Amino acid sequence: MPGQEYVVRQADGLWQVWLGARLIGGRSTRLEAMNMADCFAQRSTIRGYQSRVVVIDPDDGSSVMLPAFGHGDRNSEKAPAERG
Helix, strand or coil: CCEEEEEEEEECCEEEEEECCEEEEEECCHHHHHHHHHHHHHHHHHHCCEEEEEEECCCCCCEEECCCECCCCHHHCCCCCCCC
16 A cells, blocks of 8 residues: 655744645644644545545654555455344
8 A cells, every 4th residue: 555644844933744745734733734634634545545644743853644544455445244
């Protein structure tokens, strides 16, 4: 399964969301940018990508990686329960 990484970082007073080298959006607060990145990550699973969100701290450059989104192996999913 291909992977995507959405990076949230601050630049010029704006919290930006990046996918690779492409700026895909910006918000005025970190929380709004994280929500945007989270939404993109969840939507990308519909297209078959495993995605994660990385938030970079502007003060020290450290990063926090949020849990990845992605479809599980379709062959391992349980069959629907029978109605009886």
